[in-house]
Amino acid sequence: xxxxxxxxxxxxxxxxxxxxxxxxxxxxxxxxxxxxxxxxxxxxxxxxxxxxxxxxxxxxxxxxxxxxxxxxxxxxxxxxxxxxxxxxxxxxxxxxxxxxxxxxxxxxxxxxxxxxxxxxxxxxxxxxxxxxxxxxxxx
Numbered sequence: 346x347x348x349x350x351x352x353x354x355x356x357x358x359x360x361x362x363x364x365x366x367x368x369x370x371x372x373x374x375x376x377x378x379x380x381x382x383x384x385x386x387x388x389x390x391x392x393x394x395x396x397x398x399x400x401x402x403x404x405x406x407x408x409x410x411x412x413x414x415x416x417x418x419x420x421x422x423x424x425x426x427x428x429x430x431x432x433x434x435x436x437x438x439x440x441x442x443x444x445x446x447x448x449x450x451x452x453x454x455x456x457x458x459x460x461x462x463x464x465x466x467x468x469x470x471x472x473x474x475x476x477x478x479x480x481x482x483x484x
Contacts, residue, residue, distance in 0.1 A: 348469045350407040355462040357403060362455040364393055369448070390428045397424030397451075400458070413461045420454040423447055 368389050374382030397420060404417035427447055433440040 351465040354403045354407040358458045358462045394425050397421045
């Protein structure tokens with residue numbers, strides 16, 4: 346099962362990173378006046394907040410190591426609370442201004458998860474490669 350979860354973690358990490366980049370694009374649409382930009386950005390943000398919760402369990406199920414599990418937990422928590430930061434817009438614009446800063450942090454942590462997940466998959470493939478190399482060709 347560990348092998349399957351390592352592949353799932355790698356695929357999910359790439360998908361999540363692509364979704365974060367897409368979210369930044371949607372923020373650009375909102376800033377530059379596209380009619381549906383705001384609703385697209387908000388809707389995608391809520392989906393990402395929910396989707397990020399998988400990082401609470403995927404690294405652990407993949408037996409990714411303590412640092413990667415902690416990275417996944419932090420990524421999950423800050424992604425979950427990302428939409429709520431904007432609720433402070435009226436009361437405290439200084440807190441609401443942390444929204445794009447937190448987005449940069451989410452992006453950075455996502456970028457850090459991908460090579461870690463790639464390494465885990467490489468570790469799974471290494472025994473298969475070694476087994477293939479140890480076989481002697483028959484003629």
